[in-house]
Amino acid sequence: MNARHALPPLALLAALLLGWEAAAAAGWLTPIRFPPPSRLATSFRELALEGFPFGAFLSTHVVATLRRVLAGYLIAVALAVPLGLLIGASPLLDRMASPVVAFGRSIATLSLLPLALVWFGTEEAPKVFLIGFGCFWVMLSNVIAAIKLVDPVLLRAARSMDTPPRDIFLRVMLPAALPRIAAGARMALGMGFVVIVGAEMIGTSIGLGALIMEARTFYRSDITMVGMACIGAIGFALTALLGLLEVRLMPWRRGRQT
Amino acid sequence: MAPPLRARLAASPALAGALGVALLLLAWEVAARLLWRDPATLPAPSEAVLVALRLLTPGEIAMHVLISLGRILAGFTLAAVAGITLGVLCGRVAAVERLLRPFVEAFRPVPPLAWIPIAIVWFGLGEASKVFVIFLGAFFPIWTSAWRGAALVPQVLLDSARSMEVRGPALLLRVVLPAALPDIAVGLRVALGLSFGVLVAAELIAAERGMGRLVMQARELGQMGVAIFAIFLIGIVSLLADQQLSAIIRRSVGRWRPV
Amino acid sequence: MTQGAAIDVLGVAKRFATDPPGAPAVLGGVDLSIGANEFVALVGRSGCGKTTLLNIIAGLETASAGEVRVGGTRVTGPGGGKGVVFQQNALFPWLTAARNIAFAARNRGLDAAAAAALAAELLRLVGLDGAAAKYPCELSGGMQQRVAIARALALDPAILLMDEPFGALDEITRTEMQEELLRVWEARRKTVVFVTHSITEALLLADRIIVLAPRPGRIVLELRPGLPRPRRRSEPTLARLHEQIWDALRDDHAATRA
Secondary structure (H helix, E strand, C coil): CCHHHHHHHHHHHHHHHHHHHHHHHCCCCCCCCCCCHHHHHHHHHHHHHCCCCCCCCHHHHHHHHHHHHHHHHHHHHHHHHHHHHHHHHCHHHHHHHHHHHHHHHHCCHHHHHHHHHHHHCCCHHHHHHHHHHHHHHHHHHHHHHHHHCCCHHHHHHHHHCCCCHHHHHHHHHHHHHHHHHHHHHHHHHHHHHHHHHHHCCCCCCCCHHHHHHHHHHCCCHHHHHHHHHHHHHHHHHHHHHHHHHHHHHCHHHCCCCC | CCCCHHHHHHHCHHHHHHHHHHHHHHHHHHHHHHHHCCCCCCCCHHHHHHHHHHHCCHHHHHHHHHHHHHHHHHHHHHHHHHHHHHHHHHHHCHHHHHHHHHHHHHHCCCCHHHHHHHHHHHHCCCHHHHHHHHHHHHHHHHHHHHHHHHHCCCHHHHHHHHHCCCCCHHHHHHHHHHHHHHHHHHHHHHHHHHHHHHHHHHCCCCCCCCHHHHHHHHHHHCCHHHHHHHHHHHHHHHHHHHHHHHHHHHHHHHHHCCC | CCCCCCEEEEEEEECCCCCCCCCCCCEEEEEEEECCCCEEEEECCCCCCHHHHHHHHHCCCCCCEEEEEECCEECCCCCCCEEEECCCCCCCCCCCHHHHHHHHHHHCCCCHHHHHHHHHHHHHHCCCHHHCCCCHHHCCHHHHHHHHHHHHHHCCCCEEEEECCCCCCCHHHHHHHHHHHHHHHHHCCCEEEEEECCHHHHHHHCCEEEEEECCCEEEEEEECCCCCCCCCCCCHHHHHHHHHHHHHHHHHHHHHHC
């Protein structure tokens, strides 16, 4: 996007912020419902330097949330990829698993909250479990689909060259399925961020999700909004990071739109 | 002689699927009754259903389901209308895309559940805030798919339309929208799934009824059986809703685009 | 029914904004007069500008210099009695064959009943009465192109512009379609501009053949087979003309590469 194209949205953004600030100053918008941008900036500084609740700095919240999301996500990926490869490569297993996978995806992750509490207590484990559960089914269904959708022409070509079965799997099927697996990895990460806010509703005041909810009980919608912006920024950054990783891993797809 | 099991499973995906589900339930049943033996932490599936049916009347269950479905339908429909309209505009009208896209992209990574406190402040504790949160969960996948679908309409279709003097709003409505429908359909299914995912959280907002409320109530009363029943209930209703939607898609889009 | 109109191409040149300076133009000032109800074929190798010229006549692209007149009126955009048949997949896949044709008919102001009647009539003309309720994906490539021709005719155009309409078809279907097109053209006389890269196809169909060469796109040869239709492929005259066109293409290629 060049400078000329960036101008209209920037102008709109500036106008919105100015209008918001002016409307708040004039008393048309109540600060609890629409805390003005200047207030949000102050709240951000407060959160970073003094913390909210007092002593829980922004960095503390960010690190706690990141740790939970990444732990749950990585466990889910580590379990789902091998399982998905296995199921995807075996038509019989795939048929047997398909209603289970469809149902697993349909389960609302947060409805597992009571089970997570009973099974894992109220510390880190239930949160990691919920995030892992949510990511797992997204990842699993994508890995299965990725293997199933490999172009049969590629497999026939490999067989015609007398490729041993092991190499067909590792050197043909896997690379051919990689783009879809990578797309699944990105979707699963998104799911992790959907779940985290709910997972942090339980037994903690540390973490961005907890911060967002906690601020409500103190009527601090300004803190909630700052927290939302932070969690959005982290989600955005991690997704971008995964995108970069994809480009490194799959040089043959460079220059293609994903 | 009956054909071997393996061949029969290969011939019928439904049979294989039923077998897969049955095996899993059986394993759970056995594990819960013989190994774990503590219904307070892990009830067997049969126990969960029996307990739930003892504590809840069918009428109550139906009421929870219908109330949740009503909220989802409201949020999802609003998201579909807004997402398709804005998505198609962004995909085809450069000025709209330049203006709107940065804003949509900025809000997209914010998890829908993070809006709950704001939703309460803006809309109160009633239905509107629940519908709003479901709307946010469903909007982004629909918007993205409509935008992609509209942006990727084959040039030859647009040229055909131009050679027949179709332009402006008619072009969007009669050519771009139908051409983008296969993509939009994918987005709608993802969005419906997410609506159910967000539902439980939305019903944490001081709901007195609904399937999500049922889960939380079971938690407060320590009724693990009811909790598991409710989890399955949400899953099954969500699955049925998805099948209904995909049947509608097959009947409409599937007629002209084999899937 | 509208009769064919004359087409005048006056000094049409085309350069794309993205072309590097100094690169030869796609079209370097082409002059061409096509009489009413004449069937003209544009032949040349890829990149000679034949499709660009067709698109400029259709009003789908604008010329960098010069102008096109159809029936004495300057072309400023698509529509207005210019029917276009594209290479393939240009039917609206979500409409049945009959509705695709009716779509065009409605666009020139017919009411629903009249459009449906016209669609039925045109389907009969192209020999597809039975396929009215079929979607494009249920039709073979040849049948799709018959519908595409019927759709262009439904606009009641004064000129019919065809951009390699049979280019994606197999040899057998292609031959059938060439005969079919001549039959339809006998029934509904129009001015036809027919782009093809098949010299044989041009020789079998056209009153006049225009041979184009690239860099810059220009006319290098014009000839009239002057034979009655249907023409036989084994006709000695056609073989001689074929050699003549091929020589022109080859000589030009050698000259520009040297």
